[in-house]
Amino acid sequence: MxxxxxxxxxxxxxxxxxxxxxxxxxxxxxxxxxxxxxxxxxxxxxxxxxxxxxxxxxxxxxxxxxxxxxxxxxxxxxxxxxxxxxxxxxxxxxxxxxxxxxxxxxxxxxxxxxxxxxxxxxxxGASAMVDGVGMPFGPMMGLRYADVEKYPGHKGLVPQGISAEIIADKWGISREELDAYGLRSQQLAAVARDEGRFDxxxxxxxxxxxxxxxxxxxxxxxxxxxxxxxxxDEGIRESTPESLANLKPAFTPEGKVTAGNSSQxxxxxxxxxxxxxxxxxxxxxxxxxxxxxxxxxxx
The missing domain is CATH 3.40.47.10 (Thiolase/Chalcone synthase)
Known part of the structure; x- marks a missing residue:
């Protein structure tokens, strides 16, 4: 080949x-x-x-x-x-x-x-919001999935943010671990930018x-x-653990996913x-x- x-x-x-x-x-x-x-x-x-x-x-x-x-x-x-x-x-x-x-x-x-x-x-989500032409998820797909107990009304097909919350719960990933990973990503990106690695x-x-x-x-x-x-890159932010910890959950009141540990x-x-x-x-x-x-x- x-x-x-x-x-x-x-x-x-x-x-x-x-x-x-x-x-x-x-x-x-x-x-x-x-x-x-x-x-x-x-x-x-x-x-x-x-x-x-x-x-x-x-x-x-x-x-x-x-x-x-x-x-x-x-x-x-x-x-x-x-x-x-x-x-x-x-x-x-x-x-x-x-x-x-x-x-x-x-x-x-x-x-x-x-x-x-x-x-x-x-x-x-713009492509699913055009009036008069139907929705992406048809009746047969809806029948396949029951409601998600913790997030009623989503029938197993949840938005990205809630999907991230479910994954974090399933694998036991804590808010602190998510924040630490997000912070490290930003720090590495900042170093790469400053060293000209993206130029x-x-x-x-x-x-x-x-x-x-x-x-x-x-x-x-x-x-x-x-x-x-x-x-x-405009999205690189050199944050701190303290500032990330102060951010509110983005998708559910008791959630772990915030604007600081998810994609922009x-x-x-x-x-x-x-x-x-x-x-x-x-x-x-x-x-x-x-x-x-x-x-x-x-x-």
């Missing part, structure tokens, strides 16, 4: 909710990553045989094949195909799996795996914020150019240039990593 290698990896710096990336259209934001792959590797985009894009909330600005729209926004040839996939939180990782598997199978030589989500604009992968983009009405706290639709280049609302995009080892050698490109094993499991 052929080897699939990663030749380059780029991303925008992460943007916090209503932060430096909140005013970007998702397709345009991903296009910046595609253009960076092209420029950094002297890549002829016409040889890219597919662009596979992971995106969770494929509605609104992220609807109608956001990966294809990004290809066009990047100025790549119209002949370059693209598809958008949804494996929820693992969507862009799955894009990398599919891209590598296509190369390993001999179907393609050059594939881009990518991901984009502008959660400030297309918020979590090579980050694509600088102009800061564009969506205006927020100070009274309603809702977006007005107006986009504000900040005049700054966005090059640093984030805006951003990323892309990997994946190809066969033979093609990388032909193009004079040096592989940075290779795919070894893939694994999937439902929960």
């Amino acid at each position: 052929r080897e699939a290698v990663i030749v380059d990896a780029v991303r925008t710096a992460g943007g916090k909710r209503n932060g430096q990336l909140s005013g970007w259209h998702p397709a345009d934001l991903l296009a910046e990553c595609l253009k960076a792959l092209q420029e950094r590797n002297d890549l002829d985009p016409a040889i890219v045989e597919d662009v596979i894009t992971g995106c969770v909330m494929q509605v609104g600005a992220q609807a109608l094949n956001v990966g294809r729209n990004a290809v066009l926004a990047a100025g790549w040839p119209e002949e370059v195909p693209a598809t958008s996939i949804d494996r929820q939180c693992g969507s862009s990782q799955q894009a990398a799996h599919f891209a590598a598997q296509a190369v390993m199978a001999g179907a393609h030589d050059v594939v881009v795996a990518s991901g984009v989500e502008v959660m400030s604009l297309v918020w979590m 090579n992968e980050i694509v600088p983009v102009a800061g564009r914020k969506i205006e927020i009405d100070p009274e309603t706290r809702k977006p007005t639709g107006k986009i504000i150019d900040t005049g700054e280049m966005h090059t640093t 609302i984030c805006d951003g995009a990323s892309a990997l240039l994946i190809m066969s080892e033979a093609k990388a050698n032909e193009l004079g490109l040096t592989p940075r990593a290779r795919f070894h094993t893939f694994a999937l499991a439902g929960v």
Whole structure:
């Protein structure tokens, strides 16, 4: 079987909710990553045989094949195909799996795996809130699951936050352990940032914020150019055990999951240039990593 290698990896710096990336259209934001792959590797985009894009909330600005729209926004040839996939939180990782598997199978030589989500604009759950077109969970699925005793009304299909609480209870993970893990993650990220370990992968983009009405706290639709280049992850917070301990549970009154030990609302995009080892050698490109094993499991 052929080897699939990663030749380059780029991303925008992460943007916090209503932060430096909140005013970007998702397709345009991903296009910046595609253009960076092209420029950094002297890549002829016409040889890219597919662009596979992971995106969770494929509605609104992220609807109608956001990966294809990004290809066009990047100025790549119209002949370059693209598809958008949804494996929820693992969507862009799955894009990398599919891209590598296509190369390993001999179907393609050059594939881009990518991901984009502008959660400030297309918020979590937005794709299930379109009026008049039904809900994702049908009657047969509902019949399969009984109510969760501790969280009535959810019929075994609970939101992420409550799912995290159930997992913590099942495995006996304490609030203190969750906070310690979250704090360590932030500390490691801060060290990596300060040492410049992210610099090579980050694509600088102009800061564009969506205006927020100070009274309603809702977006007005107006986009504000900040005049700054966005090059640093906004979500890194150097906290302390004491400040984390003072945060209230986010999902249930007696819960353990807080804003300090869980993932942030984030805006951003990323892309990997994946190809066969033979093609990388032909193009004079040096592989940075290779795919070894893939694994999937439902929960």
